[in-house]
Amino acid sequence: MTTVDNTRPAPRASRWISLAVTAVLLVGLLVFFVLPVIWLLLAPTKTAADLVNTGPLSFGSLHNVGRAWHNLTSFQDGILFVWLKNSAIYSVGSLVLTLATSVPAGYALALTKFRGRRLLLTVTLLVMIMPSAALVLPLFLELNRFGLIGTAWSIILPFSFFPFGVYLVYIYYATSLPTEMLEAARIDGAGEWRTFVSIALPLAKPVIALVAFFSFVGNWNNFFLPYLVLPSTKQFPIQVGLNQLLSSTPSFNPVAGAGLNITSPELALSIIIAILPVLVVFLFSQRALVSGMLAGATKG
């Protein structure tokens, strides 16, 4: 990465080399990031045999997509739809609870005073930065102790605990809500609750969208906790369902998968279906991601 707009022009040869290195790096990364996505989108248009025998980036036929769809949806009497429905319930249920708890909490941390405020904020920060996977096994042990294993609540309630959301709301209110507006409302005799509902809440739309984005994506993609606490196939969210499909595929498991119609194209199609909601959210929210990550942590 040497110079281009150097005031002392570099010798022509080295400038070309630098340009070439840059181009190779950028194009190489582009191929690395995009090629698997293109392959994934093309895979369901082919048969399992085509995938091996024809060019990896060739298009098969729409007929094959229909066949893969049929095989996939008839797997265990359409359990795919049950998994998707479960994912929707877990993700949206926790999202609602997350918003209902994190918006008032972030507001109070930013704009009111109470004993323990600093402590609560520090603990929130620590838990937010700590990888969420670190808490999963302890959570399982706790839920197991209280006999909550295998219920929808054992997913929705832990998911709805979302310290990152509280921090985002806190930062938003602390930096962009003019306190004069709140004081004016208070002087006019509005109670704390009315001040919050009539002044603070309507201004929170951008940050609510941000919290909703991170919460939904995180919930939808979560695998570890449901993998541990849900014993029944019928309760799986789609992510755990994909894992189940993987172990039923003759492509990877010739013994267990024998006689099943779930082959590579079906598996690829199931991946596309599973990520579709998140992909749609992603396509429209690059800005949200940046502002969120610059405001605080996201967890891997």
Add this chain to the structure above:
Amino acid sequence: MTEVGLRGSFSAPVAGVARRRSRRRAGSAGYFFVAGYAILLVAFGIVPTLYAFYLAFTNEKGQFTGLNQFVKVVQDYRFAPAFLHVGVYLVLWLAILMVLTVTVAIILRGRLRPGLSAALRFLYYIPGALAGVASVLVWLFMLDPSVSPAAGLLRLFGFESFAQVLGPANLPVIFVLIAFWTGAGGWIVVMYGALNNIPDDVLEAARIDGAGAWKTARYIQIPMIGKWIAYMAILAFAGGTQLFIEPQMLQTASLGRLDPAWSPNQLAYVLAFRYGDFNGAAAVSLILLVLGLICAGLLVRRSGLFKVDSE
């Protein structure tokens, strides 16, 4: 912040009254607003941590056993290899992540037309939507020479079959590939955003002083986004110690040929689910939890990136 804002905008006596009133009322209102979140924090953050502590220091009969559980798991034949595996992975992952994301962000910031730069950032970041199970499944195909679009490359490295690719020595590299594929694009976008915050006149001054792109990057841009690089490194490190889905799914796909306790989190899983040894599992989890907490504490206290007080 409340008080500062007030003093700036009201005449003194009004401000005094308003401040006293707001503070008095806020006292109980604050608790009311944080109550829901605080309950979740206690139930799903603090209680599980305390319960893991309790389990790690007792045996299955609930008797206090001091550090015995820790001694037991540390001496387990799978413990050291699991941490070693993740250690190798972390070194590779952090090195590649830091060098490539920062380099690419600087190139995208400085040398490309804005439209092209925006398009590339967007395309790099798309695989982030496949984080988790989906990314592992995609890479199972990418690493299978019989279907992979990069089959030629795999054969070039001497891999003729999927089984060969899944050799134990290759696992850290495979996990780095997956992590980079889903995570690096987002970080490039973040680094680019951080670079954008460097004022133009600083870069202009450097240019007038005769600094080329390389010197500008080395002496101005990288130091000025240093805390974001540290932030990325610590988060990537903390996340990396928790590796679970990737090795677990590869283990499934390899028909059980791979080590089921490849990573520490998998070891905790095996202890809990295969042996019913919840106390041992809690001890392993607690070690990981403390690692995560140390990283978090480091970031909060040292980086200056997080505001604990708004005044």
